[in-house]
Amino acid sequence: MSLSINKTAESHPLTWCLREDEQPVWLDEYRRKEGYVGVEKALAMHPDEVVGLVKDAGLRGRGGAGFPTGLKWSLMPKDESMNIRYMICNADEMEPGTYKDRLLMEQMPHLLVEGMIIAAHAIKAYRGYIFLRGEYVEAAENLRKAIEEAKSAGLLGKDILGSGKDFELFVHTGAGRYICGEETALINSLEGRRANPRSKPPFPAVSGAWGKPTCVNNVESICNVPSILNRGVDWYKGLTVNGSNDCGTKLMGFSGRVNNPGLWELPMGTTAREILENYAGGMQEGLDLKTWQPGGAGTDFLLPEHLDLPMDFEHIQKAGSRLGTALAMAVDHKINMVSLLRNLEEFFARESCGWCTPCRDGLPWSVKVLRAIEHGEGQPGDIETLEQLCRSLAPGHTFCAHAPGAVEPLQSAIKYFREEFEAGISGQANNLREIRGIQPNQQ
Amino acid sequence: MNQPIKIVTVSDDSDGFVLSDADAQAIEHEKHHYEDPRAASIEALKIVQKSHGWVPDGAIKAISDLLGIPASDVEGVATFYSQIYRQPVGKHIIRYCDSVVCHITGFEDIVTELEKQLKIKPGQTTPDGRFTLLPTCCLGNCDKGPTMMVNDDTHVRLVPSNLANILEQYQ
Ligand SMILES: Cc1cc2nc3c(=O)[nH]c(=O)nc-3n(C[C@H](O)[C@H](O)[C@H](O)COP(=O)(O)O)c2cc1C
Ligand code: SF4
Ligand code: FES
Numbered sequence: 246m247s248l249s250i251n252k253t254a255e256s257h258p259l260t261w262c263l264r265e266d267e268q269p270v271w272l273d274e275y276r277r278k279e280g281y282v283g284v285e286k287a288l289a290m291h292p293d294e295v296v297g298l299v300k301d302a303g304l305r306g307r308g309g310a311g312f313p314t315g316l317k318w319s320l321m322p323k324d325e326s327m328n329i330r331y332m333i334c335n336a337d338e339m340e341p342g343t344y345k346d347r348l349l350m351e352q353m354p355h356l357l358v359e360g361m362i363i364a365a366h367a368i369k370a371y372r373g374y375i376f377l378r379g380e381y382v383e384a385a386e387n388l389r390k391a392i393e394e395a396k397s398a399g400l401l402g403k404d405i406l407g408s409g410k411d412f413e414l415f416v417h418t419g420a421g422r423y424i425c426g427e428e429t430a431l432i433n434s435l436e437g438r439r440a441n442p443r444s445k446p447p448f449p450a451v452s453g454a455w456g457k458p459t460c461v462n463n464v465e466s467i468c469n470v471p472s473i474l475n476r477g478v479d480w481y482k483g484l485t486v487n488g489s490n491d492c493g494t495k496l497m498g499f500s501g502r503v504n505n506p507g508l509w510e511l512p513m514g515t516t517a518r519e520i521l522e523n524y525a526g527g528m529q530e531g532l533d534l535k536t537w538q539p540g541g542a543g544t545d546f547l548l549p550e551h552l553d554l555p556m557d558f559e560h561i562q563k564a565g566s567r568l569g570t571a572l573a574m575a576v577d578h579k580i581n582m583v584s585l586l587r588n589l590e591e592f593f594a595r596e597s598c599g600w601c602t603p604c605r606d607g608l609p610w611s612v613k614v615l616r617a618i619e620h621g622e623g624q625p626g627d628i629e630t631l632e633q634l635c636r637s638l639a640p641g642h643t644f645c646a647h648a649p650g651a652v653e654p655l656q657s658a659i660k661y662f663r664e665e666f667e668a669g670i671s672g673q674a675n676n677l678r679e680i681r682g683i684q685p686n687q688q
Numbered sequence: 689m690n691q692p693i694k695i696v697t698v699s700d701d702s703d704g705f706v707l708s709d710a711d712a713q714a715i716e717h718e719k720h721h722y723e724d725p726r727a728a729s730i731e732a733l734k735i736v737q738k739s740h741g742w743v744p745d746g747a748i749k750a751i752s753d754l755l756g757i758p759a760s761d762v763e764g765v766a767t768f769y770s771q772i773y774r775q776p777v778g779k780h781i782i783r784y785c786d787s788v789v790c791h792i793t794g795f796e797d798i799v800t801e802l803e804k805q806l807k808i809k810p811g812q813t814t815p816d817g818r819f820t821l822l823p824t825c826c827l828g829n830c831d832k833g834p835t836m837m838v839n840d841d842t843h844v845r846l847v848p849s850n851l852a853n854i855l856e857q858y859q
Contacts, residue, residue, distance in 0.1 A: 338828055339825060340826065341825060341826040341830070342787075342789050342830050343828065343830070344828045344829060344831060346828075347828045378828075379734075380783075380827055380828070381828070417721075417731075419769070420730050420733070420770070420771040420772050421769050421772075421824075422768065422770055436727050437724075437726040437727040437729035437755075437757075437765065439768040454723075455723045455724060457723075498831060500830040500831050500833075501792050501793070502793065506830070506831035506832070508831060542787070572830075574788065574792070574830070576792065584791075585788065585791065585792075588786075588787070588791040591786075592788065592825055592826075
């Protein structure tokens, strides 16, 4: 957060408390800055009222899919006898190009703890886990300290603030593998199993961790909740700009070879151009923007002409991509699209959990074809093979959304930059037999 | 890429591994955070790895006894997760980000320089056992790339010329 814009609780609910020295905001300071007021308000309300409030506020999941948070909470069973329920925070942030949850957890650990308590009240969970990727050592340390502070202040544990509500919260750290971020794989991993996704239905709301009703939300989604409780629905909805139908603010960023890569809290609907030019300082000297991904490695590429679109779920989807994590990546004119895609698909291939065939075998195959094209050794038919792979890995053909995510950048790169792929085809069809011989499993 | 399938046999007295009391206690403690002891398996592997550097066959057996789950399940977990090492690694582990933003900001130059300085390829350990070099996916520092971690320390905005200085800090 390098820009010194005037941040207030009204305009920047997620980041206004951040300190200039980038040190974590601990309990005393957090409480001085309106901290845990949201919890007090929530605990005075019936859980269903809290769910209703978050629904009305129009908060949509910040983990990538944009599923309405209040709606997700309302799917938890009404049956009161199912009283062992879990609230899980997805803090596995590993999608290439994403660096938002890290900031919140390292510098604002209490905001997440507060959000978790409110969420637990709303869905009637007695226990919660923050599933944190293993590499985020500082976040783990700060969250654990914040949890201890909250416990001592009677904000966690038995009978929170005298309300009768019990909730205990643990930090669970992972041991690598991107797939742990997929919510059912995450639940398997939490249970101490291999992180293969589970088949849905049943959805976690019905049968999640240890077969109990479970709700999984992203860090940033949960961090939005305290201020909704504190300031109300109308205020939250009014934060949006440019006629966006989404609500609230969003951590947005631009990375790549721009002058000032970074992360900023901005109203939903801020245009990508404004972020790139005003916040990220535009492209570096001598570089032109060629294409960009709006929200992480698994989102379709867009063109410079799309920069004036408001960054929100609806507009980015209409343009043929997804808002994803809303941390955009700029690709400059010196970057070769085939190499870039080879890198992206190497990531997706390596991180496939190996459970279903199209993904386990299809992704390494795409890498193999892309490598050949990258080295100018592509064969006629290779681009069609890639297109065929895009179809066989599309939603509905695989067990989870990992493979469809891998397809998004590939299909859009071929659509917009086909000539770069064609340039890598050697033209002579004299070793077609070998092409047919490309077997996905051989490296 | 998908790893070739490794056939690993787990034998009782394999490598004379003994689980220390402190580690056993730490694992016992972890068990209580969950509804089922199995959930502590990944943390148990990390605990053992912290004191041994890697996870030998005997540790798989010891953890399976402690948690009351089959050794094959512990092995299945150990081989699934990328931060669990089932073979000896160096004293210091270098994990460089090879994901897409660091591709744009130039991680390849960093790897080339690391290979030159350490005289090993990714996936290998220096003969003196000082460093193991491993690729990893996005470290969540994309706005400060290229980036790598050495053990638990994060190093950002890497340039080939400052790598020697960084490596010096890890004797
Ligand atoms: C392969 C894969 C990786 C994912 N990784 C993450 C992640 O690291 N963090 C996250 O919050 N959501 C991730 N998701 C999305 C989650 O499955 C889930 O939708 C999200 O945690 C829901 O939270 P939200 O409703 O608050 O957005 C991933 C999904 C897939 C398919
Ligand atoms: S799509 Fe890929 S990551 Fe998802 S279950 Fe299938 S193999 Fe695993
Ligand atoms: S892509 Fe390298 S840190 Fe994110």
